[in-house]
Amino acid sequence: MSFLIEQRVAVVTGGSSGIGLETVRLLLAEGARVAFCGRNAERLEAARAALADEFPGAELLAMSCDVLDEASCAAFAAAVEERFGGADMLIANAGQGYVAHYDDTPKEAWLAEANLKLFGVINPLNAFRGQLAASEIGSLTCVNSLLALQPEPHMIATSAARAALLNLTHSLAHELVDEGIRVNSILLGMVESGQWRRRFEARDDKSLGWEQWIAGIAAKRGIPMKRLGRPEEPARALVFLASPLASFTTGAALDVSGGFNHHL
Numbered sequence: 001m002s003f004l005i006e007q008r009v010a011v012v013t014g015g016s017s018g019i020g021l022e023t024v025r026l027l028l029a030e031g032a033r034v035a036f037c038g039r040n041a042e043r044l045e046a047a048r049a050a051l052a053d054e055f056p057g058a059e060l061l062a063m064s065c066d067v068l069d070e071a072s073c074a075a076f077a078a079a080v081e082e083r084f085g086g087a088d089m090l091i092a093n094a095g096q097g098y099v100a101h102y103d104d105t106p107k108e109a110w111l112a113e114a115n116l117k118l119f120g121v122i123n124p125l126n127a128f129r130g131q132l133a134a135s136e137i138g139s140l141t142c143v144n145s146l147l148a149l150q151p152e153p154h155m156i157a158t159s160a161a162r163a164a165l166l167n168l169t170h171s172l173a174h175e176l177v178d179e180g181i182r183v184n185s186i187l188l189g190m191v192e193s194g195q196w197r198r199r200f201e202a203r204d205d206k207s208l209g210w211e212q213w214i215a216g217i218a219a220k221r222g223i224p225m226k227r228l229g230r231p232e233e234p235a236r237a238l239v240f241l242a243s244p245l246a247s248f249t250t251g252a253a254l255d256v257s258g259g260f261n262h263h264l
């Protein structure tokens with residue numbers, strides 16, 4: 001069975017790298033029309049060009065948009081409406097984590113994390129809400145982290161903000177049910193992506209290559225599956241929850257962590 005999204009319109013925030021890029025790729029492979037955004041124009045164009053090569057004839061819109069900027073989100077939604085007539089699925093993926101313990105987390109970082117995790121979803125939702133409500137399969141699917149339920153001391157601000165997002169998505173599922181918009185999220189463990197590449201480039205010990213470095217992290221952190229996730233793995237979970245295959249699921253948070261979850 002396919003995801004039943006052929007010719008449907010999907011919007012992916014943060015689609016120019018990592019998990020978002022793999023999600024765009026899977027949506028295109030499934031025959032959906034896709035709009036995606038990021039802030040950096042060069043990275044966005046590189047992703048668009050690679051996808052256009054890989055999927056000749058694909059209906060693809062890449063647009064620079066900062067999810068923290070309301071006007072930018074409104075312009076993105078207007079462009080999607082004009083190009084595709086509206087969106088059926090919004091996948092709120094854009095973002096990054098903040099690595100610091102309590103004593104090293106300034107007030108600005110607390111505020112920035114709360115802002116990114118909440119308004120990174122709220123702004124795109126407000127911009128696309130009318131389009132999603134007009135679709136008979138409308139859905140909002142958020143990328144969240146296992147930190148929401150399992151805080152880590154070295155990512156204290158991100159953990160707290162992730163918990164707030166989990167709470168928000170649960171409320172939104174109920175708030176938007178009468179508009180026919182399903183709201184779900186995925187709870188990520190550690191997934192190989194741009195973020196981890198950047199941490200790899202900045203590592204102190206340069207004696208290890210990428211594969212060894214990643215394997216070392218998985219072993220040190222005790223991930224039961226003994227590896228980090230690959231971006232295509234959360235992408236599959238996101239597309240499933242966004243698609244009509246999950247038509248009776250709203251308010252769910254799906255674990256994608258290789259067994260790293262310690263809670264019931």
Ligand code: NDP
Nearest residue numbers: 014016017018019038039040066067094095096191193194
């Ligand atoms: P990447 O850095 O590879 O990708 C992040 C994407 O988001 C890029 O396209 C980036 O483009 C975009 N982005 C970031 N901020 C904004 C913004 N304000 N507005 C628009 N686009 C933005 O990271 P991942 O694929 O790993 O991250 C995807 C999501 O998964 C993030 O929300 C991250 O926090 C979450 N996550 C990832 C984990 C992991 O282990 N990889 C673990 C837990 C959660 P640009 O910079 O050009 O804007």
